[in-house]
Amino acid sequence: MHSTLYNVNKSLPLERTIHKYTSPDAIPIEYQALLLPDAGIYFRQDAECDILSQHLILGPYSVWLHDILAKDNILIRSYTPIPVFTLQFMFEDSLAVPKAGYTLDERECSGFYLFPGQLHRIPMAADKKIFSFHINIQPVLMGELERRFPQLREMMHGVHPKVSARINSRPYHVNAVCDMLIRSVMTCKYTGAAGRYFKERLVTDILLNFANQHMDALQPFLYTSMLNADSYHNLFNYLGDHPHKEHSLAYLAYMYNIPQEEIDLGFRQHFAISIAEYSKMVKMMMVWHLVVNDVSDVRDIVQVTGFDDAGEMRRSLVEWFGYDPFVR
Template identity: 35%
Template sequence: MHTSLPGANKLLRFERLTPSYITPTAIPAEYESLIIPAAGTYFREDRESEILSQNINFGPFSLWTHDIWANKNIVVCPFIPSQIWSLHGIYEDSLHLENTEAPSYLLEEKEFNLFNLPSGIHRIPIAAGKKILSIHINIRQDTLLTMIDEFPGLAPLTKLNRHDPGPLNTYPYHSNPICDFLMEKLLSCKYPLKRAYPYLFRICIDLLRNVAAQEAAAHQPLMVDSVLNTNNILQLFAYLREQSFKKHTITQLGYMFNTTGKKLAFEFKQHFAVSIHDFMHMSRMMFIYDLMQKQVISMDEIARITEFPNTLNMIMQVTDYYACSRSTTYQ
């Protein structure tokens, strides 16, 4: 079923062979808080809409964010120069993706889909008064396959296949609290390019890993106990996020939250797709990286605060997590 509404067409390029970014000073001051300094930016405004697009090309994949304000009814027309896979998430509202070769598809707020997008122009009607934030990680299928050795958690996504336009996933992926946490870190990153590049690269990888874990568990039902203990698991998540500098064992966490470590670990993964250990390591690495960039305390002090046995061990782990040192492909 199509949901077309009349409105001015607004071409939105998902990829460009020759970038033509504008300078941040050319963007109105009211949008300054939305700027990711490491990204190249595009901005256009007229009486129908304002569109702020930001892009970072990481090599194996590219990241795009689009903030779109519809002052009147518009039809955003994403242009795809060549066939890609695109992990797409939408925030702040829901929309319909239209394609002449496929049924209209609902883009639900705070959900992700991995789309097979052929070259050409697609249509997304947006009603007057709507504001949406659209996130894309664009990658080629063959490139994703080459990344498995370094990031084996991406493997479930490589098993998807579809030749016609549309989502490769059977069920939408949820922007669970860990995805929201990653998106918050991505959109608020104010580091200059050289310092932001490994940080944002890893955020994209962790986001892809989360949806890959959701894909792997797509046919596993959410157990009754997991549903009943949702508040407890959300409290655990909030605690780990705020205390990311501390080391915990699963047994300790089980004792703190009045359950067994095994039960807590199972329910955490049911809700958030990844393990407690994965989230603790991810948030700890982010915490350390942020402190390193601020340069207000010594490396030895950071190692002490984050409970590493020594500074060298901490630096090795952070380097491994952010520098992609096992492969020169992404340097």
């Protein structure tokens, strides 16, 4: 019989400094399908809850995925032993944080700066299941990322080095681009260097998308963007389905009956990325898949994807992913 009070404490480390991973063979069969290649695993199971945590180290990012099933009313006590910037995404359900006065809502992202030693107490009702996805970045590594991607500076502005605080006053939205990138991380089957660099780039693009949302938070949403919401989502799907094609704004505006002078801004308002940036992203992902999976002749890939030659394509892959997939 479930208790009526949230008095069963369950610790949830949001970061660790010493890693003693669980062997994948020790994970119950019902969780085996969730395991990611090359992820470090932590698992605990008792009468009150199951907690599966998976850890990916991807360049400057420490990525954590937490699957939590509450069998009784529990109180999650999260903590970090070191200061980190973190982006937290909620899937499957939401969690209220009563003492902090906010809710971690499903399909939204909250940004935090977390200072060690400050615990969060989060009640979770019996029979509730959540999945959360965390991107953690240590402050010293954030400085390097800001030099590479200046748009991150505004996102982290005003953080006090010894006070935990929420970064975004309004939750970031897990839009269709973020959803695609997160699912690509979770379904990536590449191992070793190919998997590490591919997923690192995906996480970078997730971070940049939320940086764009942060910068655009006070910009009014165009009425015509809302009016043409279905057209923008159809355009998004079209670009994703045809990553090998070059698209002019004039052609896309005509194709989807959206004013040409509004189409790029409207696309960014829906997806926090420009049409050109999104087109390049999906094109580079497609080229990576073709090269790493070795399913086509290099000359055919060059011809289909519009590069001048194999050398240009290879340089573009190295620049985008930070790794040469031709090196085996």
